[in-house]
Amino acid sequence: MFKVLFLMILLLAGIVIAPHIAGKQGYVLIETVNYRYEMSITMLFVFFVACLAVVYAVQGVLERFFKMSNASYTWFARRKHKKAQRQTLEGLVALDEGKYKKAQRLIGDNAKYSDNPILYLTKAAEAAQKAGNDLAANRYLLEANELAGGESFIVSIGRLKILVAQQKWDDARESVDNLLKNHRDNKEVLCLAVTIFKQQKAYQALDDILIPVEKSGLYDHAELMKLESFVDKGLQNEQVEQAGHHGLMDWFHKQARSRRQRVSCQLNVIERLIDSNEHDKAIDFIVDVLKKSKQETADNLRHLYQQIIRLHLKDSAKLRKLLAKQAQKTPELRTDIHRALGYLNARAENFAEACQNFNEVLKDKAHTQDADMTMAAFVFEQNGEPQLAEQIRRDSVKVAMAQGKTTSVTLKEETPQQNIKMETTK
16 A cells, blocks of 8 residues: 555656756656667656556565465465364374274374374374384384484383383383483383383382382372382392392391381281291291281281291290280281181190180181181190081081082191191201
8 A cells, every 4th residue: 555655646746846847857868779768857757657666566466476375375284284183182082992093093194283293103103002013103203203303201201101012121121211310200200110110020120219109199008008018028039039038137127217117028027037937036027016006007917917827936925915915906807816826826735725716716707718727627626626626627618618619628637737836946
């Protein structure tokens, strides 16, 4: 609009000024080799305005043409982008539904035109791997790397997930170790690290990330306790294999106070010591845990009582007294406590008291075990009550048949005898 107004003003100025200089004007001569042009100043002015108008007109046509072309390009690009967004979302839904081939096609074909092509290419790689197409998965990861201009965190996570899915544990271990150097607090990295370290039984590496795992809130309290117990048991097994129970005790005393006071760790030490026939050393840990029983979960205490059953002690009077007090204070664990007391009394040849203990155990039908009935029959027999012992054996067979067992319970006389035998050659 401004250009047209400018041309009109110039033309009007020429019409107004031209008469005033008409009598005084000369002429304009333009001469070339073959042509000769003569015109007045007024005509030159008009010719100039006309040429300027043509230039403006051509410029306007070109601008309109390129503007239309750009608009067309933008429209097609926007349409392609919207389509890519829609189909990548459909692909993600298909991935969640387990339709991996469809997800690979939808995400892989449209990833480059979406808002986050690197992320969607890693998702396409994940879908391809789950569809069994490892070559396509690697190709998508390479494309994502090229777009990222080098190794990126998203691509590394995607590759790590694929390695875990393919169970390539050595490569996965190398990859996760690199990721942990710079992303030690990332939940996704920690979750994958736990999976890989557990699979490889890399207990020390798993122990090194327990604090970040706890801070991340990745697991609830119960799951975290199970993980800690898994680590403790693995580390202790390694010590026992390398240096026996002496190595285990040296390792335990070198640990942080928080670990030494962790009951799950103490329970694992108790189990390892009993496995090594170090019953006298295990008793110190058992008493320590029993003194803190009010603060412990029922599962931990049941595990402890199960270990007490395996004990062979020359003098178990102190432990039996402590357990008897607990039986009165914790009625919900009476069956487990009386079971442990029954074994201890039997090994101490206190068969009368052992009979009382196993009577309490047999009253709780829901928690009575096959081994309880076998041991109870032996104890009653040793206490001079063969009829009760035989009745318990018949009841044991009936229970076994009621549970649908294909073979009857075989009660070997040597089993309870070995269970109560005192170790004299330690």
